[in-house]
Amino acid sequence: MQNGEIKIFAGSSGRLFAERMCNYMxxxxxxxxxxxxxxxxxxxxxxxxxxDKDVYLVQPIGLKPNDEFVEILFWMDAFKRASANSVTAIIPYFSYAKADKKDEPRVSIxxxxxxxSIELAGADRVVTMDLHSPQVQGFFKKPVDHLFALPLICEYIKSLQLEDIIVVSPDAGFAKQARKYADYLKTSVAIGDKTRKEHNEKAEILEIIGDVAGKNTIIVDDFSLSGGTLVDLARALKDKGAKKIIACLSHNLLSKEGxxxxxxxxxxELVATDSVYNPLISTSNKIKTLSVAPLFAEAIMRIHRRESVSPLFNVLPDSVIKEIKE
Known part of the structure; x- marks a missing residue:
């Protein structure tokens, strides 16, 4: 099937992000x-x-996940019934990716x-970023382009020109991804030994594995709700002699209390992307937001031109890097 004309639409929670994409394009x-x-x-x-147009619908599943998810289904159906050539769901943050397995009796995956549901409603393709569980891609039968915030965040960290840095993972589960950050920044990794005893947002940092004394520490994680783990880890790092502490998140879902x-x-400083529209962060002087809208725009243009998206996983175009410096 030949490419139709490209058209970007926004759901209720994706308008600002979609506008940034359109400005870039x-x-x-x-x-x-x-x-x-x-x-x-x-x-x-x-x-x-x-x-006959190739339609791209921008809608994170973020702070109001149930409403935002259902809205995506209605948009997919609306575009298909209106004879769109293809429909791609742009979901910068996919909240339900956390629920990827049946780890207890009588629970839903x-x-x-x-x-x-998104596929049955009419999506021909999905573009998302930093899934909490990357294997969620396998739940889709249609193509999924899984982008990463890592290059954008690392380029920002490099722009700070810090010396003696070390990347810190909040737990062993994120250590593999933390290693990728460390490789990009050409440094080493420390790991927080974290335990979570109940289905809540409270975790306990038991120990720091690695030498952080006298170093500038970069905590990396995919998202945070309450901020509890980040703060507990930061205090533990200070107790171990760490100097500057910067936290980096792919998705910023922090509550007012967080x-x-x-x-x-x-x-x-807490560095995060704009994958979720979170109006609460405007009250903070510590939070720095990097826009990944240009990254998604680049992905869309490559998809539309039938080009590979994978180069964006590790190396950002100069035009995207320029957005951070500005």
């Missing part, structure tokens, strides 16, 4: 309408024709349910 955002009725029902409508914890912690 030099195109106009599609006209769309989302209404939430008094009883909670959601109504979506494309305000212009999409017949929610990530698989979401993946199947932001307050960060503000009152040894963390000097």
């Amino acid at each position: 030099g195109t106009q955002l599609g006209i769309s309408q989302v209404i939430t009725f008094s009883e909670g029902n959601t109504y979506v409508k494309a305000g212009e024709t999409v017949r 929610r990530a698989r349910v979401c993946a199947e 932001i307050e914890k960060i503000e009152n912690s040894p963390i000097e």
Whole structure:
């Protein structure tokens, strides 16, 4: 099937991100309408024709995951019924990727349910970033382009020109990804020994594996809700003699209480992307937001031109790096 004309639309939680993508690409955002009725029902409508166009719908599944997920389903159906040539779901943050397995009796594998539903609703392709569980890609039968915030975050860290840095993983589960950060920055890794006893957002840092004394530490993780793990780890690093402490997140879902914890912690700066629209972070002086919208825009243009997306996994185009420096 030949490429149709490209058209980008935004869901209710993806408008700002989609506008940044369109600014980078030099195109106009599609006209769309989302209404939430008094009883909670959601109504979506494309305000212009999409017949024979390649449609890209931008909608993170983030701070209101149930509403945002259902809205994606309605958008997929609307575009398919309007005779779009293809429909791609741009999901910068896929919240339900955390639920990737049946680790207890009588529970749902929610990530698989979401993946199947999005496909059945009409998605021909999915583009996302830093899935909590990368194997979620296997729940989709359609192509999934899995982007990474790592190069963008590392380029920002390099721009700070810090000496004697070490990358710190909050637990053994994230150590493999932390090693990738360390390889990019040409440094070593330390690991926090973390335990979580219940289904809540409270974890306990038991020990730091690695020498952090006298070093500038870069904590890396995919997301944080309460900020508890980051703050506990930062305090443990200070107790071990660490100097500057910077935390880096792919997705910023911090609550109001979490932001307050960060503000009152040894963390000097928290670096995160704009994959989730979180209005609460505007109250913090410590949080630095990097836009991954240009990265997604590059991916879309490559997909549309039938080019490989994989070069974006490790090396960013100069035009994307320029966005951080500005």
